[in-house]
Amino acid sequence: MNETPILHVDADAFFASVEQRLEPKYRGKPVIVGGSHRGVVSSASYEARQFGIHSAMPIFRARKLCPHGIFIKGSHHTYAEFSQAMFQIFKKYTPTVEMTSIDEGYLDLTGTTRLHKAAYHQIAAHLLCEVEKSLGITLSGALSSCKIVSKIASSRFKPRRLSWVHAAHEKQFLASLPLKEMPGIGPQSLPKFTRLGLQTIGDLAELQFEAMWQMFGGYGMVLWERANGIDHRPVSPHAPKRKSISEDKTFPIDLDSPQLLLEESSRMLKKLCYQIRKNNRFAATLTLKIRYSDFATYTHQRSLDQPSNVPCGLLPTLKLLLKKRDSSRRVRLLGVSLSNLQSQVQLELFGRSAKSQHLEQSLDTLRKKYGLGVI
Numbered sequence: 041m042n043e044t045p046i047l048h049v050d051a052d053a054f055f056a057s058v059e060q061r062l063e064p065k066y067r068g069k070p071v072i073v074g075g076s077h078r079g080v081v082s083s084a085s086y087e088a089r090q091f092g093i094h095s096a097m098p099i100f101r102a103r104k105l106c107p108h109g110i111f112i113k114g115s116h117h118t119y120a121e122f123s124q125a126m127f128q129i130f131k132k133y134t135p136t137v138e139m140t141s142i143d144e145g146y147l148d149l150t151g152t153t154r155l156h157k158a159a160y161h162q163i164a165a166h167l168l169c170e171v172e173k174s175l176g177i178t179l180s181g182a183l184s185s186c187k188i189v190s191k192i193a194s195s196r197f198k199p200r201r202l203s204w205v206h207a208a209h210e211k212q213f214l215a216s217l218p219l220k221e222m223p224g225i226g227p228q229s230l231p232k233f234t235r236l237g238l239q240t241i242g243d244l245a246e247l248q249f250e251a252m253w254q255m256f257g258g259y260g261m262v263l264w265e266r267a268n269g270i271d272h273r274p275v276s277p278h279a280p281k282r283k284s285i286s287e288d289k290t291f292p293i294d295l296d297s298p299q300l301l302l303e304e305s306s307r308m309l310k311k312l313c314y315q316i317r318k319n320n321r322f323a324a325t326l327t328l329k330i331r332y333s334d335f336a337t338y339t340h341q342r343s344l345d346q347p348s349n350v351p352c353g354l355l356p357t358l359k360l361l362l363k364k365r366d367s368s369r370r371v372r373l374l375g376v377s378l379s380n381l382q383s384q385v386q387l388e389l390f391g392r393s394a395k396s397q398h399l400e401q402s403l404d405t406l407r408k409k410y411g412l413g414v415i
């Protein structure tokens with residue numbers, strides 16, 4: 041294989057597998073990880089899938105399908121630890137590792153054959169084995185010359201499988217697959233393609249490039265290329281910089297009332313939450329900036345166990361940070377920022393806040409209509 045050897049790896053039923061790894065009596069049983077009974081399934085063990093349970097299914101339905109299943113609320117903190125350990129192992133094989141989600145990523149294996157004295161597919165197999173041996177969870181992986189093919193192949197062949205699509209067969213491999221397996225084609229866009237009579241990735245690949253461009257613009261162009269197995273995206277080890285969002289306020293007079301400081305910072309928090317909710321993002325880190333009368337400025341930061349985008353999920357942390365204030369000094373400026381923003385956090389894991397999430401979303405509709413200050 042002369043082309044760039046790109047390995048995509050993805051843990052099998054990650055959260056459920058971690059639970060089974062930690063609790064031997066869960067092994068071989070249907071384990072369903074998800075928030076409260078009002079939430080949805082965030083991960084289902086393969087045993088649970090036999091009952092027709094899958095991610096994003098409402099918990100109450102999963103309970104109906106499998107009343108004797110083991111339902112677990114889940115701990116983001118534990119999963120993050122496993123994820124970290126898993127990526128540490130990946131980095132032993134190549135420095136070029138791109139994390140795309142908590143349990144999934146790309147590795148560029150270029151130049152590793154000499155180091156490991158093995159062929160690429162052997163290196164990939166070793167890596168999968170090492171994760172299984174040391175962490176007790178299984179992965180699926182796929183090797184090809186580009187991200188799109190590796191990604192599709194690793195999710196197609198699961199669990200505990202390693203596949204290898206040779207560069208010469210990539211286009212052919214994609215051609216027979218149903219269009220919905222193409223990343224970027226979701227429930228919203230799929231009908232548009234179906235209406236055009238397109239069923240498989242191959243059907244799309246055979247369209248004229250110009251036609252795709254005229255019908256779908258830049259999105260169509262990218263899809264057409266991917267459908268043809270053309271994907272030059274490199275594996276970029278530096279995760280895209282996580283954006284943050286912040287608010288601050290300099291007070292007309294310096295403040296020292298804890299009550300007022302709490303009120304002011306809560307107001308900012310509310311506003312920030314509203315903004316990230318609009319984009320369906322969740323904050324995993326909260327930072328409080330305090331500037332005292334003499335302009336000395338301090339920041340206090342804390343990560344959350346449960347990323348959130350509703351004030352009640354973040355307020356306890358804000359209160360903790362406010363306690364770090366030097367109460368002998370007056371405050372000139374307060375700033376609140378939300379960072380480590382995540383779009384793919386499985387909200388269902390954080391069932392405790394699901395109810396307030398729902399409430400806040402209804403309130404957002406009102407806010408949009410009548411302005412932010414209404415509630």
Ligand SMILES: [Mg+2]
Binds near residue numbers: 051054144
């Ligand atoms: Mg996975």
